[in-house]
Amino acid sequence: MLAFSLVPTSDVPIYRQIVQHIRRAVAQGKLQLGEQLPPGRTLAEELVINPNTVARAYQELIRDGVLESRSGVGVFVAARVRQVFSQAERDRRLAHAIEQVLYEALLLDFSLPEVRSALEEQWKTHQTQTQAGGRK
Amino acid sequence: MLAFSLVPTSDVPIYRQIVQHIRRAVAQGKLQLGEQLPPGRTLAEELVINPNTVARAYQELIRDGVLESRSGVGVFVAARVRQVFSQAERDRRLAHAIEQVLYEALLLDFSLPEVRSALEEQWKTHQTQTQAGGRK
Amino acid sequence: MLAFSLVPTSDVPIYRQIVQHIRRAVAQGKLQLGEQLPPGRTLAEELVINPNTVARAYQELIRDGVLESRSGVGVFVAARVRQVFSQAERDRRLAHAIEQVLYEALLLDFSLPEVRSALEEQWKTHQTQTQAGGRK
Amino acid sequence: MLAFSLVPTSDVPIYRQIVQHIRRAVAQGKLQLGEQLPPGRTLAEELVINPNTVARAYQELIRDGVLESRSGVGVFVAARVRQVFSQAERDRRLAHAIEQVLYEALLLDFSLPEVRSALEEQWKTHQTQTQAGGRK
DNA sequence: GTGGTCTAGACCACG
DNA sequence: GTGGTCTAGACCACG
Numbered sequence: 027m028l029a030f031s032l033v034p035t036s037d038v039p040i041y042r043q044i045v046q047h048i049r050r051a052v053a054q055g056k057l058q059l060g061e062q063l064p065p066g067r068t069l070a071e072e073l074v075i076n077p078n079t080v081a082r083a084y085q086e087l088i089r090d091g092v093l094e095s096r097s098g099v100g101v102f103v104a105a106r107v108r109q110v111f112s113q114a115e116r117d118r119r120l121a122h123a124i125e126q127v128l129y130e131a132l133l134l135d136f137s138l139p140e141v142r143s144a145l146e147e148q149w150k151t152h153q154t155q156t157q158a159g160g161r162k
Numbered sequence: 163m164l165a166f167s168l169v170p171t172s173d174v175p176i177y178r179q180i181v182q183h184i185r186r187a188v189a190q191g192k193l194q195l196g197e198q199l200p201p202g203r204t205l206a207e208e209l210v211i212n213p214n215t216v217a218r219a220y221q222e223l224i225r226d227g228v229l230e231s232r233s234g235v236g237v238f239v240a241a242r243v244r245q246v247f248s249q250a251e252r253d254r255r256l257a258h259a260i261e262q263v264l265y266e267a268l269l270l271d272f273s274l275p276e277v278r279s280a281l282e283e284q285w286k287t288h289q290t291q292t293q294a295g296g297r298k
Numbered sequence: 299m300l301a302f303s304l305v306p307t308s309d310v311p312i313y314r315q316i317v318q319h320i321r322r323a324v325a326q327g328k329l330q331l332g333e334q335l336p337p338g339r340t341l342a343e344e345l346v347i348n349p350n351t352v353a354r355a356y357q358e359l360i361r362d363g364v365l366e367s368r369s370g371v372g373v374f375v376a377a378r379v380r381q382v383f384s385q386a387e388r389d390r391r392l393a394h395a396i397e398q399v400l401y402e403a404l405l406l407d408f409s410l411p412e413v414r415s416a417l418e419e420q421w422k423t424h425q426t427q428t429q430a431g432g433r434k
Numbered sequence: 435m436l437a438f439s440l441v442p443t444s445d446v447p448i449y450r451q452i453v454q455h456i457r458r459a460v461a462q463g464k465l466q467l468g469e470q471l472p473p474g475r476t477l478a479e480e481l482v483i484n485p486n487t488v489a490r491a492y493q494e495l496i497r498d499g500v501l502e503s504r505s506g507v508g509v510f511v512a513a514r515v516r517q518v519f520s521q522a523e524r525d526r527r528l529a530h531a532i533e534q535v536l537y538e539a540l541l542l543d544f545s546l547p548e549v550r551s552a553l554e555e556q557w558k559t560h561q562t563q564t565q566a567g568g569r570k
Numbered sequence: 571g572t573g574g575t576c577t578a579g580a581c582c583a584c585g
Numbered sequence: 586g587t588g589g590t591c592t593a594g595a596c597c598a599c600g
Contacts, residue, residue: 039575040576052269067586067587067588075576076577076578078577079575079576081588081590085588089361094443095588096587097585097587098583099587100588101588108390109384109386111270111387112385115381115382116272117280119266120263120270120272124277124284126259127256127262129182129186130259132190134247136256141256141281142278142281144257144260145264145278148264176369177600212600214600311589311590312590312591318537325537325541337571339572339573348593348594350591351590351591353574354591364541367573368572369599369600370572370598371571372571372573383542388542388544396552396553399531399534400553403528403531404458404461404462404560405458406528408524413528413553413557414554416528416532417535420532420536421546424540483585484584486584487585
C-alpha cells in the first residue's frame with residue numbers, strides 16, 4: 027500500500043518526493059518484495075499530478091534496481107534488491123547523506139556525541155518498527 | 163577568514179555552498195561577531211565564480227540576520243546573530259537529516275557500525291580541515 | 299564535437315540513440331574528458347527533435363556518471379568516468395550485451411570461432427582508431 | 435521439442451523471446467523441418483502467459499516464412515525455410531551486435547580477455563542448456 | 571543562456 | 586489496462 031501526500035511548497039521536486047517515499051516504504055517493509063505498485067495513472071490521480079511525473083519516479087527506481095517493470099503488466103518491487111552500485115559509489119552516496127547531517131549539525135550547534143546518539147536511537151526505532159519485516 | 167573550496171558539479175548550488183560555509187563559520191566562531199567579510203568581488207575572484215553569485219549569498223545571509231550591510235563600508239557579521247531555531251525545531255531538523263542517512267544506508271545495505279564510523283570519520287575530517295577550531 | 303543523425307524508423311527510441319552515440323563518442327575519445335556538450339536546445343534543433351528528448355538522454359548519462367552538469371553553465375563529459383556500478387552489475391551488463399551477440403550468431407548460424415575472431419578484429423580496429431586517445 | 439524459460443522482467447518482450455527461441459531451435463535443427471509445433475494454448479499454459487502472446491509470436495514467424503499454418507491442423511516448421519540473409523547482411527548484423535559489446539566493455543572498463551572469456555563461457559553455457567545440440 | 575521540472579496530451583507496444 | 590516515448594510549451598533556479 028502506498029499512502030502519502032506531497033509537500034508542494036517544498037524545494038524537493040515532486041518526482042523526488044515520490045522516489046524517497048517509495049524507497050522508505052521498501053526499507054520499512056511496508057512495500058513487500060515482489061509486491062505490485064499502483065499503476066502510474068492511478069497514483070497520479072490520487073496525488074493530483076501528471077502521470078509523467080509518477081512515471082519519472084518509477085523510471086528512476088527501476089534504474090536503481092529497486093523496482094522492476096513487467097511489460098504490459100505493471101511495476102513491482104524487485105524480487106531482491108539488486109546490488110547495482112560499486113563499493114565506491116555506495117560510499118559516495120552514504121557520505122553525501124552524512125554530509126547533510128554534518129552541515130545541519132554544525133549549523134545548529136550539535137556535538138558529535140549528540141548526533142551519534144540521535145543516529146543510534148533512530149536506527150533502533152526503525153528496527154523495532156519493522157520487526158517481523160523483510161530485513162533482520 | 164574565509165577559506166573553502168566549491169564543488170561545481172554538486173547538486174547544491176554554488177550560492178548555497180557559500181551560504182552554508184559562512185553560517186558554519188559564524189556558528190563555530192571562526193567569523194567573529196562584527197567582523198567584516200571580504201568584498202563580494204574579492205571572494206568571487208578567489209573562487210573563480212561570478213560576482214553575482216557571491217552577492218546572492220550575502221543577500222540571503224543579510225535577509226536572515228546573519229550578516230549586516232553598512233552602506234559604503236562593507237558587509238559584516240551581525241553584532242548579535244538572532245537565535246532562529248527553537249530547541250524543537252533544531253531536533254526536528256537534525257532528525258530529518260538523519261532519517262535520510264538511515265534510509266540510504268538501509269537501501270545500500272550498510273550496517274549501523276559502518277554508518278557510525280563513517281559519520282565519525284567525516285566529522286573528524288571536517289574538524290581538521292577547519293583547524294583553528296573552537297569557539298570563544 | 300557531436301555530429302550524427304537519427305534513424306527515426308528504428309525501434310530504438312530516439313533518446314537511447316543519443317545515449318549510445320555519446321557513449322560511443324566518449325569511448326572513442328571523440329569527446330574528450332571534461333569537454334562541454336552542446337546545449338540541449340542546440341542539439342535538439344540540429345536533430346529536429348524536442349529538447350526534452352535530449353534532456354532525457356543527458357539525464358541518463360549523468361546518472362551513469364558519464365556526464366556531469368554544472369548548474370547554469372552546461373553539461374560536460376565527466377572529468378574521470380566514475381565507477382558507478384558494482385562488479386555484479388558490470389558483469390550483468392556485459393553479459394546482456396554478449397547475449398545479444400549470442401542470439402544473433404546462433405540465428406545467423408555463426409560458429410564460436412567466427413564470433414571470437416570478429417570480436418578480436420573489431421577490438422583491435424577500435425584500438426588503432428583511438429591510438430593517441432584518452433585510453434591506452 | 436520446445437523447452438525454455440522466459441525472463442518476464444527483461445527488456446525483450448515476451449513474444450520476441452518466443453520468436454527468438456523458435457528461430458534458434460529451427461536454425462540448430464532441434465525443430466525439424468515440417469515438424470509440428472505445440473498448439474498455442476498448450477505452450478501458453480506451460481509458460482503461464484497469455485495465449486495471445488504465443489499467437490503473436492507464431493504470426494510473426496509465419497509472416498517471416500519460418501513457420502506454416504495448416505488450417506484446422508496446426509502450425510508447422512516450414513518445409514523449406516527460405517534463406518533470408520545475404521552473407522553481407524549476416525556480417526553486418528553480427529558486427530553491429532559485437533559493436534554494442536565493445537562499447538559497453540570499454541565504458542565498464544573490461545579488457546579484451548575478459549570479454550572473450552565471458553563470451554566463451556556464455557556460449558558453452560548455452561550449448562549445455564540446449565543439450566541435444568548438433569544439427570542433422 | 572543554461573539545465574531542471576512539470577503539465578497536458580498523444581500514440582504506441584505489450585499482454 | 587499497463588508502461589514507454591515523444592511533443593509542445595511553460596516556468597523556474599542558477600550564474
